[in-house]
Amino acid sequence: MSADVVIVPTGLANTASIVAAFRRLGAETRLAERADEISDAGAVVMPGVGAFGAAVERIDAAGWREPLTERIADGRPTLAVCLGLQLLFDESEESPGASGLGVIPGTATRLPDNVTVPQLGWNRVAVDTESRFVEPGWAYFANSYRVESVPEGWEGTTADHGGAFVSTIERGDVLACQFHPELSGTWGSDLLRRWLDGTRGGS
């Protein structure tokens, strides 16, 4: 299997940070161009930033929907970051009518009116259940939308910004983070390392 981490370029804004974070861990990254690279990769990162609808368009235009959906459904090593987590669901209030990957039923909703939106900053991640990857700590978030509860069949952690919301979900070797592990300091870097180490050989 390849030690390479294949990045799905759904947007541009945080790709360089993801690349640098994996490089510091000694893992090489490359950007996916073809759909089969996503199917064949040992590990895939979906570093979504920007709008839900735009990312969905990009995924469909490039033919990435099927290989992504398949590997996530199969629990193969896949890391979804920020918007990437929301893309696993059916839809988002951000882009009504746009179809997410739909691996998990549900809708991402906008953060409530009584807090600053977007949430930009560090927040506590609470780990109430078993997690292979996530330890309690401080993570860096940059989001206006969120998923409100951990879906059935997945393990998850939560944080609080005007109410509890989902900070991570995991199943098999799939880990989705609402925060940015690549921007969450040593804690985030340790999380990326656990995911990389824990999922190596998983394909």
Place this chain on the structure above:
Amino acid sequence: MAAPRVIPCLDVDAGRVVKGVRFQGLRDAGDPVTQAALYQEQGGDEIVILDVSATPEGRGHAVDTTSSVREVLSIPLTVGGGVRSTDDAQALLEAGADKVAVNSAAVDRPELIGEIAQQFGSQCTVLAVDAARRENGGWEVVVNGGRTRTGIDVEQWVRVATDLGAGEILLTSWDRDGTRSGYDLDLLAAVSCSVRVPVIASGGADTAEHLGQALEAGASAALIASILHDGVTTVSSLKKELLASGFEVRP
């Protein structure tokens, strides 16, 4: 709630960190990569780099500085100064900035805010505003290092900018910048009430008490520069004091 942030800021001129008072009299304060890594180590929640180069040659260093700093930084990086187009923004984001700050170019052409937000997302579109007190009350936007008063009302401008897609306001008091006399708390309160996006307080910090005052006035984050560069204090000791005063910063 997301924790209040303490954000070290590096003013960079032709690839070197500089610091001046009221945007004037710049002094060399070191290498941006070393400084950024040090402030990250001390517990800085993000790093802001503002390119203050007066010449196009100097500004040419901004992309290189961004990618060098990115290599060592595992916390968010905002880069501003001289961003005049979506191409400028893209170059900085590709080099490793997580957010870009627009300032005078957005004053000249407010649509720029919407263009950047549309293409890259509001979460990476920061509006930097330099605000100067007006004699008859309120604040107006100043540009060109404070030399040009635009007559634009600051509270109105931040509302326009957030409607266009700005996801964060970096609010510098021109009157207080570099003076170490505390943030302009009235300005912070007025702007925080005008928008729902996070507001970063900038200009005038000297003590942890000043940072706490800014957070109480409504800021989500406090920017600090000269007190760090001059070795007056460290991010870690400021955060310790804030924690002791009951502010739930990231330890």
